[in-house]
Amino acid sequence: MESPSQAPHSGGSPWKGLLLTASILSCWIQPTSAQSASVTVVPKPPYGAVGSSVILDIQGISEQPPSYTWQKRTLDNEIAFYRVADGHLSATDNRLNVFSNGSLLISNLRLSDTDNYTVQFFNSISALIETVQGYLVVYGLLPPPTISSTNMAPVENKDTVSLTCESNSQDVTDLVWFINQSSPVGDRISLSSDNRTLTIISVTREDQGPYECEIWNPVSRSRSQPFTLNITYGPDTPVVVPINPNYPVGATLVLSCSADSNPPAQYTWLFNGVERTSTPQLSIPDVSLNDTGTYICNASNSVSGLSSSKDINVTISEIVSKPNLTASSTNVLENTTLVITCITEHQGINILWVFNNESLSLNERKYLSENNQMLTIRNVRREDAGSYQCEVWNPISNNRSDPLTLTVNYGPDSITFSPTPEGDKIQVTINNPLTLVCQVESYPPAQYEWRVNGTVTCNFSDNSYTINNTSWEDSGSYTCLAWNNMTNLSVSKVVTVSIEKVSPGRGNGSSFSTGDIAGIVIGVLVAVALTGGLIYFFFFKETGRASKYHHSEKNCSAPKYGEDTTLYENTACEKGSAVFAQALDSSPAIPQAQSESPYQALDITQVDVYEKIGPWKNPQGEGREKRP
Structure with a gap:
């Protein structure tokens, strides 16, 4: 049996415990009854709710007694009697009913139904009237609580605020707080011992809430309306x-x-x-x-x-207008100094320089004036050639000048030959074609002149010299001269061309037979005999030999050097040019021919072999038949 001291006390009435104590004492003074330890009265459900029903169930009876008598609060306050034999029920309230097992039903509960309840019945075994007591607590549905504040407009970082949760119900058994739907935590927040008051120290704008408090009892719970603190703060930095x-x-x-x-x-x-x-x-x-x-x-x-x-x-x-570019010159020589000026009608304007449609990169040669209006390029290089622009801008507009194109004249640089000589010599097999190409870097493109064994060849005026079918007489020194009319610079290079016979065992890899060797030996012997005649023949023919190329080297006019300066006078090409001679004077000495005729440098045996196995052309290009 549950005693009054075991009932929930938070929010309950203290007089309920006193009534229970008085009822128990009154039972103890009944001389004709006995308190049963094995029989109990248990409320189902354990707590009553206003408006609902509860059953006070008798548990532990071994035999059915003939009747049950229920009292409330005291034994002299009978509220219901039930006789088992005929089911007779008498009750003081139509909300009361007794079942055949003696359990008491109380319907439509009221707060006043909270009390001690006692049942008495006759125990045939002990022949005594047993008295069993139970306690019923009825709770009402809780109305929403309210929140009050000690300061309705606290100042941030200055004031302390206390919030109190208030309820009109006496049946509150528990109370909890919520801040932004979460339990309150933090060093600046504290709760009173009964949880009814929440205190915030030195409030901040983050403490404005909303706050809610919730009250409970065993049969219901209820939450307050959200409460928001009106915290005064600011202004922050605008x-x-x-x-x-x-x-x-x-x-x-x-x-x-x-x-x-x-x-x-x-x-x-x-x-x-x-x-x-x-x-x-x-x-x-x-x-x-x-x-x-x-x-x-x-x-x-x-x-x-x-x-x-x-x-x-x-x-x-202001909306900026288009600037203009001016330069000391737009056609300059390499290694000179150039100044380009950006002219604008705006004062203190921002200026950006553009080169070939990209932002201009500055270095120790390229630098700007203090206001960026003048660009100076020292020691102009060929890579500085291109399109220059300046762009003026302010926060609302920009405008770019028309392009200024800079031309840089340079070269010619050192000459490179193709095919590449070994040292200064190029070897060519007789009767094979030969094309000499000399290359220089120059702007504008260089002009060229060729000299063979010191003699100007007027029919070759570009950077290539071609011999379709080489012969012995093509051996010698070949000089390429390149000059630039704008820079007034020139450069030359000399290579030695050596015409050689086909070596034995070369070509397709075959070798001479015994008969071929015998024929060659005979041919060599014949050549020895003819040497004297050949020497005589070439000695007298050399001075009158004409060129074997498409144009004669005599009676040709030399090309012009520069726009208004004559490079050569209208004299024979053999006399050479002043410019060419000047270039050669500053170049390494050109090797001189070893003899009047290139063939005089040949071994007599080689000449004789050539006469035997190949055609011969004289210096005038007239063919000779092959000798037997």
Whole structure:
């Protein structure tokens, strides 16, 4: 059996325990009854709720007694009697009913039904009237609690606030708090011993809530309406938009200022220390260059007594016009100095330089003046040639000049030959073609002149010299001269061409037979005999030999050097040119021919072999038949 001291006490009435104690004492003084330890009265459910029903169930009876008598509070306050034999029931309240097992049903519960209940029945075994007692607690449905505050407008980081959860019900058994739907935690938050009061020390804007408190009892729970603290704070540092205000002349300037504050802040705009307006937004139509300057937004809070400000620089600019480029020269020699100037009608404008449509890279040779208006290029190089532009800009517009094209004249540089000589010698097999090509780097492109064994060849005026079918007489020194009319520079290079016979065992890899060797030996012997005649023949023919190429080297005019200066006089090509001779004077000495005729340098045996196995052409190009 549950005693009154075991019933929940939080929010319950203290007089309920006193009634239970008095009822128990009254049972103990009944001389004709006995308190049973094995029989109990248990409420089902354990707690009653107002408006619902509960059964006081008798448990532990071994035999069915003839009747049951129920009392409330005291034994002399009978509320119901039930006789088992005929089911007779008498009750003081129509909400009461007794089942055949003696259990008492109480319907439509009221708070006043909370009390001690006693049942008495006759125990045939002990021949005594047994008395069993139980306790019923009825709870009402809890109404929503309310929250009150000690300060309805606390100041941030200054005031402390206490919130109290209040309820009109006496049946509250428990109470909990919620902040933003979560349990309150933190060093600045504390709760009273009964949880009814929540205290926040030095409130901040994050403490504004909402707050809720919830009350419980065994049969119901109820939560308060959300409560929000009206915390006074700010103003914080204002925010001004746009962030980087730039306007063209004639536009309308609009600046907006806002600051986090409770209550909302008051705003004042100042320009150069003079107040312009007292609204969050500043608007100035048809701005001019005079409106450029620093604007200050000041925000203040009359409740917190605080203020804060933010300044912003506003630029008013004109639409920029196209600049022009001028240069000391646009056609310059390499290694000279060049100055290019960007001319604009705007003062203090930003200038960007562009080279070949990309931002110009500066270095120790290329540098700008203090205002970026002049570009200086020292020791101009060929890679500096190209398109230059300057671009002027301000925060609202930009414009780029027309391109200025720079031409850099250079060269000619050192000559390279193809095929590549070994040392200064190029070897060619007789009767094979030979093309000599000399290359130089030059702008404008170089002009060329060729000299063979010191004699100018007028029929070759580009950088290549071609012999379709080489012969012994093509051996000798070949000089390539290249010059540039703009730079007045020239360069030359000499190579020695050696005409050689086909070596034995070379070509397709076959070898001479015995008969071939015998024929060659005979031919060599015949050649020895003819040597004297050949020497005589070539000696007298050499001075009158004509060129075997398409044009005669005599009676040709030399090319011009420069636009107005004559490189050669209209004399025979054999006399050479002054420029060529000047270039050769500064070049290594050209090897001289070993003899009047290139064939005099040959071994007599070689000449004889050639006469035997191949055709012969005289210097005038007339063919001779093959000798037997």
